[in-house]
Amino acid sequence: MTLSEEDYIKAIYHLGKGENHTVSTNEVAEKMETKPSSVTDMVKKLSEKGLVNYRPYKGVSLTGFGQKMALTLVRKHRLWEVFLVEKLDFSWDEVHEVAEQLEHIKSEKLIDRLDKHLGFPQVDPHGDPIPSKKGEFKKAIKKLLSEVPIGVNGICVGVKDSSAPFLKFLDKNNIALGDTIAVKDKEEFDGSLHIQIKNRDIHISQQIAANLYLKITE
Amino acid sequence: MTLSEEDYIKAIYHLGKGENHTVSTNEVAEKMETKPSSVTDMVKKLSEKGLVNYRPYKGVSLTGFGQKMALTLVRKHRLWEVFLVEKLDFSWDEVHEVAEQLEHIKSEKLIDRLDKHLGFPQVDPHGDPIPSKKGEFKKAIKKLLSEVPIGVNGICVGVKDSSAPFLKFLDKNNIALGDTIAVKDKEEFDGSLHIQIKNRDIHISQQIAANLYLKITE
């Protein structure tokens, strides 16, 4: 697999939402910032190699083999992201570009050892699950914190209300994107939540919880 | 800098022994396992980019800029080697190939952070010095353990006598290539040495010491 081939496989995988939908030439071109004609060329090549199913004018999807490949790439990408954040103190929003390069390094041993070194993490810094060596993983879903059941934890990935007062509140309470949040308890009375974040237990209103998105793995 | 360009720069650097000797097209071709004509092509390109000095039929050497580039690559390569050995438990002889890939990753921040994460190591697992960010470093030299002065430490990189009895001795005493050895004291009487290796203090004869190569940075 060349670097370029790997990038196409990954793009097709992500466009297919991990569900292996058929995607169009144009979609791939846009994602990869290249021209549709280039995609046609590459997709033919990948088809010959047995990595994708391609029917002219009808779009492209991954074969079983292609999916396996894509999952390996996703695994590598996410493990490197964990490494960058956990070991090298990168922030959650600056890891993507570097991981994009690191994921192409070819060494099975390297990835196995990295996985071990990191303590076999289940999710990356964005809350997305890391496929196992065999390619198995649970899907991640995005939910409002107010919708998350007690006992579940996830990673803060976004806000619904991005007004200054709300962001200020988050800042004041030291809640940031990328933080892991665990739902400890819910008050029946007002729907307020007791959550754990960065080893602190705090109590937030239902209103706050209804404006924070968590990514959780089911 | 493309991947390929980087490989050429590194090859020219290593062939020049870090002293920036002029090297021939054929030498580069052999080192890179490519054809001399390919080298000519690339060397012209590198010359236009100001990375090498090239005179047809006369050979090629690095410019100041090219040297800077080469040292950055060497720095990256050796830092990754340390990472692989120290953090991922690779053995000293299996790191080269992977480091060869990792050295091409482009991110200054990554290397700075890696350096810090590793505790700013001075030498790689083979005892070769790691250039500083500015490209400064001390040269490494290979010496017989028996020739190393008291107080100096180095890395075991080879044996002079590779007979079975000698290797067996090393094995029994848990001395392996890649180990760091510090010379603690010398007996005037028989030239035997008190050395520290893997946090153990041991006493070895002059004969043993005269058959072990250490790499030390002066």
Next chain:
DNA sequence: ATAAATTTTTAGACAAAACTAAATATTTGT
């Protein structure tokens, strides 16, 4: 249902990095 708009593919070209074969320099041996 058909014309217009859009998407996708084909054909032909280009740049990077390599190769082969032939031509040209340089070095070596007598």
Next chain:
DNA sequence: ACAAATATTTAGTTTTGTCTAAAAATTTAT
């Protein structure tokens, strides 16, 4: 010093991945 041997370069191709422009298929809108 000159012929032979060796080293290096030049010229012309190849492969990979990209591009543009034109052609063909599909979808959409009336």
